[in-house]
Amino acid sequence: MTTNYQRRELAGRGIPVPGNDIDTDRIIPARFLKAVTFEGMGEHAFEDARKQNPEHPFNSPAYQGASVLVVGQNFGCGSSREHAPQALMRWGIRAIVGGSFGEIFFGNCVMLGIPCLVASQADLEWLQKAISLNPQIPVAVDVEKQEVHFSDRVIKATVPDGPRNQLVAGTWDSTAVLLEAGAAIEATAAKLPYVKGF
Amino acid sequence: MARTLLDKVWEAHTVRTLPSGQTQLLIGLHLIHEVTTPQAFQMLKELKLKVRMPERTFGTLDHIIPTTDQTRPYADPMAEDMAAHMYRNMKDFNLTLLDMATGQQGIVHVIGPELGLTQPGMTIACGDSHTSTHGAVGAIAFGIGTTQVRDVLATQCLSMAKPKLRQVRVEGQLPRGVYAKDVILAIIGKLGVKGGVGYAYEYAGDTVERMTMEERLTLCNMSIEGGARFGYVNPDATTVDYLRGRPHVPAGAAFERAATWWRSVATEPGAKFDDVARLDAAALQPVVTWGINPGMSVGVGERIPAPDAQPEDERSTFREALAHMGFEAGQPIKGAKIDVAFVGSCTNGRLSDLRIAAEVAKKGKVARGVRALIVPGSQQVAKAAEAEGLHEIFQAAGFQWRKAGCSMCLGMNDDKLQGREMSASSSNRNFIGRQGSPTGRTLLMSPAMVAAAAIAGAVTDVREMLK
Numbered sequence: 014m015t016t017n018y019q020r021r022e023l024a025g026r027g028i029p030v031p032g033n034d035i036d037t038d039r040i041i042p043a044r045f046l047k048a049v050t051f052e053g054m055g056e057h058a059f060e061d062a063r064k065q066n067p068e069h070p071f072n073s074p075a076y077q078g079a080s081v082l083v084v085g086q087n088f089g090c091g092s093s094r095e096h097a098p099q100a101l102m103r104w105g106i107r108a109i110v111g112g113s114f115g116e117i118f119f120g121n122c123v124m125l126g127i128p129c130l131v132a133s134q135a136d137l138e139w140l141q142k143a144i145s146l147n148p149q150i151p152v153a154v155d156v157e158k159q160e161v162h163f164s165d166r167v168i169k170a171t172v173p174d175g176p177r178n179q180l181v182a183g184t185w186d187s188t189a190v191l192l193e194a195g196a197a198i199e200a201t202a203a204k205l206p207y208v209k210g211f
Numbered sequence: 212m213a214r215t216l217l218d219k220v221w222e223a224h225t226v227r228t229l230p231s232g233q234t235q236l237l238i239g240l241h242l243i244h245e246v247t248t249p250q251a252f253q254m255l256k257e258l259k260l261k262v263r264m265p266e267r268t269f270g271t272l273d274h275i276i277p278t279t280d281q282t283r284p285y286a287d288p289m290a291e292d293m294a295a296h297m298y299r300n301m302k303d304f305n306l307t308l309l310d311m312a313t314g315q316q317g318i319v320h321v322i323g324p325e326l327g328l329t330q331p332g333m334t335i336a337c338g339d340s341h342t343s344t345h346g347a348v349g350a351i352a353f354g355i356g357t358t359q360v361r362d363v364l365a366t367q368c369l370s371m372a373k374p375k376l377r378q379v380r381v382e383g384q385l386p387r388g389v390y391a392k393d394v395i396l397a398i399i400g401k402l403g404v405k406g407g408v409g410y411a412y413e414y415a416g417d418t419v420e421r422m423t424m425e426e427r428l429t430l431c432n433m434s435i436e437g438g439a440r441f442g443y444v445n446p447d448a449t450t451v452d453y454l455r456g457r458p459h460v461p462a463g464a465a466f467e468r469a470a471t472w473w474r475s476v477a478t479e480p481g482a483k484f485d486d487v488a489r490l491d492a493a494a495l496q497p498v499v500t501w502g503i504n505p506g507m508s509v510g511v512g513e514r515i516p517a518p519d520a521q522p523e524d525e526r527s528t529f530r531e532a533l534a535h536m537g538f539e540a541g542q543p544i545k546g547a548k549i550d551v552a553f554v555g556s557c558t559n560g561r562l563s564d565l566r567i568a569a570e571v572a573k574k575g576k577v578a579r580g581v582r583a584l585i586v587p588g589s590q591q592v593a594k595a596a597e598a599e600g601l602h603e604i605f606q607a608a609g610f611q612w613r614k615a616g617c618s619m620c621l622g623m624n625d626d627k628l629q630g631r632e633m634s635a636s637s638s639n640r641n642f643i644g645r646q647g648s649p650t651g652r653t654l655l656m657s658p659a660m661v662a663a664a665a666i667a668g669a670v671t672d673v674r675e676m677l678k
Contacts (some may be wrong), residue, residue, distance in 0.1 A: 033528050034404055034504045038642040042649070043621045047275060047289040049249035049296050061649035086524070087405040090438065090504075091642060092621075093340040094247065095356035113408055116440045117340055121356035134524060175233035175372045184231060186358075188258065191366040194226050194235055198263070198367055201226045201237045207330055208239065208267075211461050211469040 018183030020126050020156055023108045025080030027152040027163070028070050029141035030059075035084065036091035037118060041100045043092075054096055055103030071104070081152040083141050084111035086134075089118025098122045108154045110161055110170055112137055123176045126185050128156045130170035140168065157181050213479035216445055217376050217411055220351045220476060224334045229370055236371045239333040240350075241268040241363045242319050243306075245275060245297040246623070247338030251360035252300040262304045263367040269328055270301055271309045273318045275623045278586050278613035281311055290624065304364070315458075317589020317615045320344040320557035324428060325591055327457025331446035331473035336363055341557045341639065343434040346443035347427035348450050349476060351411075353441040374440065375409055375485035380416035383493030388674035390567070391426035392559060392637070392657040394418065396498040396508050398490055399437040404506040407439030410485070413478060414444050418492040424453035425563040432558045433639050436505040445477035499544050499670055500641045500655040502532035507641075511660070511672045515542050535643055536652050537631070545670050547654065550632040552583040552610075552665035553646075554658045556620040559637035560588025564658040565596045568637075569604045571662035574676050577609030578668030584626060585610050586618040610665065622647020635664035 045057045063069045070076050082101065088111045089097060098121045101109075109122065109129045122129050132140070143163055144152065153162040154170070156177060161170045172180065179185040202208045226235040248270070255262070262268060275290040285291040301308040309315045315326060320341050323329040331349035335342060338360045345352035359369055379402075381394055399406075412434050414427070422430065427444045434442030444450075451470045454460045461469050496510040507529075509515060517540035518529035533540060538547070554560075554568045565587060577583045585605045587593035593615055596602060602612040619626040620638035627647025628634055634646055634653050641653035654670060663673040 031527075032531070033524065036504070036640075036642045038621075038640070038645050042644050043623050044647070046246050047287075047293060047623060049293060050253070051250055061644050065649065087408070087438070090404060091340065091435075091640060093338060093342075093354035093356055095250075095338075095358060098356075113405055115438070116408060117354050117356060117435075120359065124356060124358040173372065175229075175231045175370075178231035179233070179370070182231070187370045188260075188362050188365050190229060191235055191362055191368045191370065194366075194368065197226050198237065201224065202239075202264070202367070205223060205237075205239060205332075206469070206472045207333060211465040211472065 018126065018186065020128055020180040022153065022155050024151045024153040025107060026078060026148060027081045027083055027144035028076040028079035029083045029144050030070050031085055031141055033086040034090055035088050037089055037094050037097035038091055040089065040097040041094065046094060046096055051096065051099040051103070054100040058100040058104040075148040078105065080105050080107040081154060082106045082109045083137060083144060084109060085137065086112035088114050090115035093117040095121045098125055098127060102127060110140065110154070123179060123185050124187070126180065128154065128172055128180050130154065130161065130172055132161065132168055132170040136168040213481040215376055215413065215478040215482045216349060216443060216476050217351065220332055220334060221373050226368055231370070233370045233372050235368050236334060237368055238336045238363050239267065240328060240335045242323055242335065242337035243268060243270040243360065244319050244339065245272050245293045247357050248360055249293065249296045249300065250357045251364060252304065254361045255364055260365045262306065262364045265305050267367060268306050268364065269309060270297065270306055271316050271319050271322060272297060274617045274621070276616045277624050278616045278618050278626060281614050311590065314590050317592065318557045318560060318617055320432065321560055321588035321592065324348060325589060327454055327460035330454065330460065331450060332476040336369060340435045341432055343441045344428050344432040344557055346431040346434065346441050347424060348454070349443055349446035349473065351441060351443065354435065374411045376413060377410045377486040377488060378413045378415055378484040379488050379490065381414065381418040381490045381492050382416040383418060383491050385418060385492045386495065388659065388677050389495045389497055390657045390659065391422060391429040393495055393498045394490070394492060395430050395433040396500065396505065396655065397495055399433065399506050400498070400508045401490065402437055402488060404436060404504050405438045407434065407437040410439050412439045412442035414442055419444055420447065423563065424449055425561045428561065429558055433505065436639055446473045497657060497660050497673060499660065501536060501538060501544050503535055503641060503643050505639065505641060505655060507532055509544050511545055511670065513544065515540055515544060517541060545672060547670045548633060549581060549635045549654070549664050549669060551628060551634040552581060552661050553619045553634055553636040553638065554661050555584065555586030555588065555618050556638040557588065558639045559658045560586060560592065562592050562595050564637065565592070565601050568658040568662040569601045571659050571673060571676060572604050572608040572610060575608065575666040577665045581665055581668055583610040583665040584613055584619060586613045587615050589615045619646055621645060635661045635670065637661045
């Protein structure tokens with residue numbers, strides 16, 4: 014296998030989904046969680062929101078094939094369901110730029126190698142508008158430098174040190190890294206009174 | 212320097228600092244359920260990995276199970292398939308499943324504390340955001356996604372960053388008819404649904420100190436709705452008394468040693484916090500949400516706020532909420548008609564919740580046209596409630612008495628809203644589509660307020676019924 018896990022830079026067309034507090038129930042309604050695999054989850058991303066609003070960006074032909082999602086504040090709040098980032102990833106999303114993120118959603122995205130970058134409200138509003146006017150221009154996300162490039166403009170977009178290091182180094186799929194601790198895992202457990210017995 | 216519970220528990224569970232700078236954190240208790248785990252077990256099989264510490268994982272069935280007839284095979288083939296996978300995975304990996312046959316099944320966040328699996332000083336993870344509930348006993352407990360469930364199974368560890376800590380001080384005597392649910396809804400209303408992002412919450416103050424363990428469980432349960440991935444209450448005499456005699460708690464002299472250690476993990480006097488927030492409990496009235504996130508709430512005597520009175524970047528969300536709910540700005544929340552009443556969930560599905568709802572149910576009958584469900588949080592809650600005759604009080608008043616499960620909190624079984632039905636719900640989320648209908652509407656409130664709304668057929672002030 015020569016899979017490249019490093020997530021230094023990503024580029025693709027953008028898709029703006031404005032609005033604050035878009036929760037994971039909205040991204041993927043609970044009825045689609047009745048499945049033992051994540052396959053086919055991409056078809057149901059924002060399903061109810063798309064049905065209720067024909068103008069939803071995920072319905073728009075202009076944004077088909079987009080891979081950089083630009084959102085508002087507190088995106089992905091609510092349920093821990095990994096089905097939400099799985100649905101977005103399987104729809105084609107590779108990076109998300111927003112004002113803030115639900116923490117469990119953010120962590121789930123890291124586990125899937127999807128960087129979530131935090132930008133200012135003013136920059137987000139500008140970027141969403143710029144993408145809607147020119148959806149064919151690619152958005153370039155530089156995780157390492159913590160920048161987003163669109164046309165000739167560069168905006169600051171941060172990722173906290175820990176997840177950024179994981180994404181840049183390609184160690185976001187953490188099982189192997191955690192297993193490297195070896196016997197230190199059992200040694201830590203053995204010191205806990207509730208494990209060794211009171 | 213005085214240390215917090217977060218400092219002590221985090222340090223005791225730190226295996227090492229990872230190259231990324233994050234902590235490799237040992238997870239002392241792993242709870243699992245049927246919905247967020249099948250893909251994790253599949254990944255484990257593909258990686259040819261075993262469960263690292265099988266004795267530290269416990270599973271149950273709660274999300275997809277029916278609350279009417281729970282004999283298998285379930286009528287819903289997809290639910291049956293998920294249950295079958297759960298049984299097979301638990302057997303293949305030699306894990307303990309607390310299913311209906313054990314008499315200990317229930318919502319994962321109800322049974323953990325109830326069985327004494329949840330203990331102070333632990334780190335607890337579960338593929339469910341309401342894992343924050345377990346913080347009530349003084350544990351660091353948080354929700355994770357399915358790939359992280361795989362990591363806990365395979366390594367008993369997670370890669371985590373230690374959050375900042377905000378102490379939320381609640382002080383004053385709660386007025387009659389105002390409960391822990393109202394306290395947490397008021398906290399979320401005050402600090403906002405993203406106010407807790409990056410923080411853990413330590414709930415403190417004399418109001419919290421006086422709360423029973425079941426009230427503290429309600430309080431910590433909705434930490435996540437305030438944006439905080441976890442919240443906790445320091446272990447005290449209430450904690451120790453609650454845990455004594457529970458099945459997974461040590462007995463005899465070992466219990467006393469355990470209690471000493473539990474008390475020792477509490478935050479020390481003089482410890483510093485990154486932030487402190489305060490709430491005056493005595494000034495509270497019953498709280499009702501009117502919108503599409505749990506921060507959009509008012510006191511039952513208040514009016515729905517106007518979007519124009521909000522900060523500019525919040526106005527569009529407020530307008531969307533009013534449109535979805537069919538409300539006008541300035542309208543009183545009292546008197547809003549309901550179609551469905553739901554008492555249950557990991558927030559408010561415990562015995563004390565059912566007792567309060569039953570007290571209100573004695574005052575009248577469910578209004579014509581209202582569908583009212585009482586769903587106990589666990590088999591043990593159901594059994595205890597039936598021993599007290601609560602089910603008969605509910606049934607006599609026209610409420611349906613169901614079997615334990617998550618039910619209409621998230622509508623993954625047959626318990627769903629239909630169309631634009633309006634629900635008075637003791638659960639935790641009023642998100643669009645949350646209760647199973649894409650156009651359904653949810654008003655969050657305490658179990659007492661739900662029971663009162665069921666009888667009145669509309670949002671009403673339970674304090675007037677309790678006079």
